[in-house]
Amino acid sequence: MHATEVFGAWVTTFQRERLHADVLHHAKRAVIDWYAALFPGLAADPVPQLQALLADELGQGRARRFDGQALPARSAALLHGTAAHAAEVDDSFRDAMYHPGAATVAAALAAAQERGASGLDFLRGVVLGYEVSTRIGVVLGRPHYRHWHSTGTVGTFGAAAAAAGLFALHGAPFAHALATAATFAAGLQQAFRTDSMSKPLHAGRAAEGGLLAAQLAAQGVTGARDVLDGEVGLGRAMSDGPDWAQVGATLGRDFHITRLTFKNHIGCGHTFAAIDATLELARRHGLRPDEVARVHVATYGPALDIACHTQPQTENEARFSLPFVVATALVHGSVRLSAYTPERLADPRLRDMLGRVSAAVDPAIDAGFPGRRAARVEIETRDGRRLSWLQPDRKGDPELPLSDAELQDKLLELASPVIGAARARALLAGIHALEAAPDLRALVA
Numbered sequence: 220m221h222a223t224e225v226f227g228a229w230v231t232t233f234q235r236e237r238l239h240a241d242v243l244h245h246a247k248r249a250v251i252d253w254y255a256a257l258f259p260g261l262a263a264d265p266v267p268q269l270q271a272l273l274a275d276e277l278g279q280g281r282a283r284r285f286d287g288q289a290l291p292a293r294s295a296a297l298l299h300g301t302a303a304h305a306a307e308v309d310d311s312f313r314d315a316m317y318h319p320g321a322a323t324v325a326a327a328l329a330a331a332q333e334r335g336a337s338g339l340d341f342l343r344g345v346v347l348g349y350e351v352s353t354r355i356g357v358v359l360g361r362p363h364y365r366h367w368h369s370t371g372t373v374g375t376f377g378a379a380a381a382a383a384g385l386f387a388l389h390g391a392p393f394a395h396a397l398a399t400a401a402t403f404a405a406g407l408q409q410a411f412r413t414d415s416m417s418k419p420l421h422a423g424r425a426a427e428g429g430l431l432a433a434q435l436a437a438q439g440v441t442g443a444r445d446v447l448d449g450e451v452g453l454g455r456a457m458s459d460g461p462d463w464a465q466v467g468a469t470l471g472r473d474f475h476i477t478r479l480t481f482k483n484h485i486g487c488g489h490t491f492a493a494i495d496a497t498l499e500l501a502r503r504h505g506l507r508p509d510e511v512a513r514v515h516v517a518t519y520g521p522a523l524d525i526a527c528h529t530q531p532q533t534e535n536e537a538r539f540s541l542p543f544v545v546a547t548a549l550v551h552g553s554v555r556l557s558a559y560t561p562e563r564l565a566d567p568r569l570r571d572m573l574g575r576v577s578a579a580v581d582p583a584i585d586a587g588f589p590g591r592r593a594a595r596v597e598i599e600t601r602d603g604r605r606l607s608w609l610q611p612d613r614k615g616d617p618e619l620p621l622s623d624a625e626l627q628d629k630l631l632e633l634a635s636p637v638i639g640a641a642r643a644r645a646l647l648a649g650i651h652a653l654e655a656a657p658d659l660r661a662l663v664a
Contacts, residue, residue, distance in 0.1 A: 222358075222447040225467035226351050226380070227394035233350075233471060234389055238343060243654055245477045246342045248626055249349065250650050252310045252481050253303055253324040255630040257285060258637040259556060260305035264535075265416040269301055269423070282332040287663040292329040293427050293434075296378065300325035300426030304370060305419035306556070307538050308633065311480045311488055312349070313616065315356025316521075316589050317369040319377050319479075321422035323348035326378030326430045330385040331659055338656030340385060348381030349476040351397070354466050355447070361589060362459040364408075364521065371406020371421030372457065378429020386437045391444075396433045398442025401453050403428035408525070414533050481626060483615040484554040486538045489522035492594035493541060493578075496610035497548040500598055503608075508550050508572060510600050516545060517581035517595040519588040530573070534559040542576035543569075545596070556633070592616065 220228065238246075260266055273294050277284070280291030285299065303309055303321040310320040324345055331341040356363075356373040363369065379400035383393050406421035436442075446452050448463040484494050493516045500506065518541075528540040537543045537559050547558045550569050563569060584593045595609045612618040621629070627647055634643040649661025 221394075221445045221449075222355075222463040222466045223394035223397045223442075223444045224391075226397060226470075227390050227392075229467055229470045230347065230384065230389040230393045233347065234343075234384065234387070236471075238339075238346065239474075241477060242346060242474050243342060245474070245479070246346050247650055247653060248481070248623070249310060249320055249345060249476060249479060250324060250342070250653070251626055251630050251647065252479075253320045254646060254650070255626075255633045256303045256306060256309040256321065257299060258634040259308060260302035260419070261285070261637060263302075263305035263419070265420060266298070266302045266305050269298055269420075273298060280333075281335075282329045283663050285663075292333040293430055295332070296326045296329040296426035296430045297423045299328065299423075300374075300378070301419045301423030304422035306633075307486050308482050309422075310482070312353045312356065312475055312478070313480055313592060314589055315353045315359075315369065315373060316361070316364045317353065317356040317373045318422065319349050319352055319374065321370060322374035322425035322429060323352065323377035323381050325423070325426035326433075327381035327385060328659070328662065329426070329430055330382035330433065334385060335658065336385055338653030338659060338661075341659060342653055344381040344385040346474070346476055347384040348377040350470065350474060351380035352377030353475040354470070358461050358463055358466050359454065359458045360461060362461075363457050364589075366408055367457055368406035368408050368410065368418070368421050371425050372404040374406075374422055374425030375400045375404040375429045375432070378426045379432045380429070382430045382433035383436060386433055388433065388436055392436045394444050395440065395442045396436035398444050398446045399435055399440060400429050400432035401446040402442070403432060404453065404457075411525070411535075411539060412527060414535050416535070478617045480613065480617065481615045481621045481629070483613070483621060483625075484544070485556050485558060486544050486554055487526045488613070489518075489592070490526045490541045490544045491613040491615070492592050492610040493518060493522075493545050493596055494548045494554055495614050496594050496596035496608045497545050497598075498552070499610065500596060500606050500608045501549060501552070504604075504606055506549070506598070506600070506606075508568065510602070511549060511572065511575060511598055512601045513599040514545060514549070514576045515597045516541060516576065516578040517584060517597075518578065518593070519585040520580050521588060522592075522594070523578055523580060531564070534564070537564060541578050542573050545576050546572035
């Protein structure tokens with residue numbers, strides 16, 4: 220069978236089986252984290268501009284905007300997928316080099332609302348989107364990640380699979396949904412190597428495109444089922460002609476949704492091991508910023524390729540600046556949303572520390588990517604001490620996971636300023652009760 224058909228065949232079984240309690244629990248964790256990313260993203264460019272463009276669609280359709288207003292499903296997926304990626308707080312599946320939640324949950328929510336699905340059906344769709352898309356991302360691998368933004372490309376499959384599951388597609392129609400989604404997959408890394416508002420739209424368009432592919436498949440539209448593994452298919456066009464033979468080998472046994480990374484800082488996740496190492500050195504040695512003479516970060520190649528801005532001038536550049544976030548950790552002791560305000564960008568203490576930070580690729584650390592996201596930070600103090608810390612994993616990775624309480628606190632911290640603490644707590648309670656909910660009214664903030 221072709222790769223799309225492997226997934227289509229598995230879905231037939233998946234839809235009949237009861238979801239294990241552990242998988243359900245992790246699906247709810249993914250949804251909690253998605254909402255934690257959604258609300259701060261609503262104020263980040265280009266989301267306000269996108270909302271303005273969609274304003275004439277309010278009151279139409281069966282899906283719901285974040286505030287409960289009616290919106291057509293594809294527009295809701297586009298808006299929510301964009302917002303959930305805009306603040307750089309969303310989850311990731313490390314081995315696929317991919318943020319699955321933004322597009323997958325946005326499309327699942329829109330599809331579930333469109334068909335009046337239950338909370339359990341919604342969670343099942345979320346799981347399905349994660350399991351299919353992450354496996355496609357793993358096969359495409361590091362060669363794909365050289366040029367393509369996986370959240371835009373692979374995310375289209377997460378959205379398509381989640382929506383197709385909610386539309387009760389399996390077998391050939393499910394394969395056709397994935398096949399059509401492949402022709403929509405896009406998103407270039409160059410879009411965020413320079414200052415730009417385009418990056419969040421990759422996730423939004425993935426959510427919209429995947430949902431559309433599933434809707435079309437539900438109407439009988441077919442796609443090329445060899446589009447992933449064919450001679451001129453996605454694997455050859457967007458990667459190095461990878462082997463798809465084992466793409467479904469662990470389906471139903473190893474649930475990738477149970478091994479997500481949830482961000483413990485705000486910004487590009489490639490910088491987080493360096494932030495963790497910096498904070499650990501400061502904690503262990505009681506370092507004050509004025510004691511630091513020089514900082515050197517050794518890490519893996521994509522961390523420097525993507526978090527590439529050495530003298531950031533804008534909020535977007537600062538989010539993708541490894542020196543900036545390391546300097547922020549030293550000067551302010553954390554890297555939260557406040558790290559990227561104009562006042563912080565212009566802070567003389569921060570700009571001074573920024574000039575003391577250097578970074579380079581360490582071949583041994585680079586060889587562990589993408590399975591490990593490590594960094595070693597070395598700090599030279601003004602009194603001549605040389606301090607070093609190797610951070611093999613990031614706080615939030617499966618090896619150092621955020622606890623349920625920490626994840627809940629993340630949602631309350633990031634959602635409360637937007638919708639208020641009481642509504643944020645009610646939303647959290649609604650997510651926890653999803654498997655027993657007959658509909659998704661509890662998810663409207």
